Amino acid sequence: MLIREATAEDWPRIWPFWRRVVAAGETYTWDPATSEEDARRLWTNPAKRVFAVEDGTGTVVASAYLTPNYGGPAARIANAGFMVDPDHAGRGIGRALAVHVLDAARAEGYRGMVFNAVVETNPAVGLWKSLGFSVLGTVPEAFEHPRHGPVGLHVMYRAL
Template sequence: MPIREATPDDWPRIWPFWHRIVAAADTYTWDPDTPEEAARALWMAPDKRVYVAEDPPGQVVGSAYLTPNYGGPASRVANAGFMVDPDHGGRGIGRALAEHVLAEATAHGYRAMVFNAVVETNPAVGLWTSLGFTVLGTVPEAFEHPRHGWVGLHIMYRALGRPGD
């Protein structure tokens, strides 16, 4: 499946599933009522490398971003966000995006990747662990899940290969 860098023209095809996922309030810590322009500023910020997955070509079915998690001397630790259109889940799109972003992070000199707040009931936890991420810790009862009540937020980490390794 083609994965490429996003352009500003891709936002109208990302927004419908971005809104649907965030409004569900079960996997992201962003406000479920985030308006479109604020969402665009969060996802498409100039300091982020944004990617889209197309399947079939021309139909955006997922998106991801890559950005430094910290600044200054710690700026070689990456952070990323991933969303797959719920109508296209279970087809390996999330794994393909994750593998692409991990390769991009390594190519851009990042030494590690950290996810700051993975809802512990999120099915993607299994994907991240299968890709070598570990749970460094869990903030207990930090997320009010609409079905499960108060659940924890994992902080997940993975070292990245160094370019030339």
């Protein structure tokens, strides 16, 4: 597995799993009908440092971004987004990518990382907790899950 900075040429390889994950409507607060153009702007805008993960065959199987969560005097708190192709889930890719992005955030001088809206039924909640994130609070019934109905959105944080 190779974790590297993403290039513009990676987007066509990220978009298929991005669309699939977001369209499922289970883990991201983005509109499941997000167009490719809007998705690209959301994921790869210039304020974000974007990563791609290649498997041994050169296939892009995951991506993440790192960005300041706030501006001005609070710009040392990071935010990140992570997405693993569902066909490659359960292989440790998400954990390896998370560790890589946390290391990158620390190296860039961020003091902490916050996730603003983690769907409480998202299996990644366990990963985040195992990596030292805690739930600061939960907005009850803020997310309309297609299988579970209204569920909460966690605000999660960890110091770097």
